[in-house]
Amino acid sequence: MITEFLSLLCLGLSLGFEDEKKNETLIKPYLSALPSPVVEQGHNVTLRCLGHRHNVTFMLGKLQDSGYRQEQRSAGYEAEFLLTHLEPKDAGTYFCAYKTMDSQEWSEESEHLQLEVTDDRNKRRAPPGGKVTRSIIAATCSCLSILLLFLSVFLINRCTQHDLSHEESTERFLRPGKDICLG
Numbered sequence: 001m002i003t004e005f006l007s008l009l010c011l012g013l014s015l016g017f018e019d020e021k022k023n024e025t026l027i028k029p030y031l032s033a034l035p036s037p038v039v040e041q042g043h044n045v046t047l048r049c050l051g052h053r054h055n056v057t058f059m060l061g062k063l064q065d066s067g068y069r070q071e072q073r074s075a076g077y078e079a080e081f082l083l084t085h086l087e088p089k090d091a092g093t094y095f096c097a098y099k100t101m102d103s104q105e106w107s108e109e110s111e112h113l114q115l116e117v118t119d120d121r122n123k124r125r126a127p128p129g130g131k132v133t134r135s136i137i138a139a140t141c142s143c144l145s146i147l148l149l150f151l152s153v154f155l156i157n158r159c160t161q162h163d164l165s166h167e168e169s170t171e172r173f174l175r176p177g178k179d180i181c182l183g
Helices: 001-022 130-174
Strands: 028-032 038-040 045-049 056-061 065-074 076-081 092-100 115-117
Touching: 001 028, 028 092, 045 056, 045 092, 045 115, 065 076, 065 092, 076 092
Parallel strands: 038 115
Antiparallel strands: 028 045, 045 076, 056 065, 056 092, 092 115
16 A cells, blocks of 8 residues: 555655756757857858757757747757858857757747857957956956045045044134134
């Protein structure tokens, strides 16, 4: 009797767990372009979609082309979509999503990634990355820290002088025969 009860209980719990997994919402993935979202015509770019689950199917889509769709199964947490010999028509806004093997529902779409394809006549440089950006941020923070330090010293000095001048004016006011300063 007790073994039958435990068997039914385990079966019910496992069925409930499967239903719970199917109704679970999937977290939005992250889409990036390697080496950069600005690519010269004729060159290649890799669009990497990073999900929050393993053993999923990833999908790459393009906003301007509802018929554009690439799917890729992955045992890991990411998929890489290689776009080769890029042309101006490949430029646009891309996104990715993923779904688990248990679910037929796609995750929320990633943030949109704007891919630009440049040619010799319309050559733009990609924004500086990595170390240059970090150096600029470090220099900016250092300058702001020094500015705040000087501002603090100035305010402390000003408040201290204000208190001294207030005491001196009170003394002058109270001593007869001296100049009266109402500070």
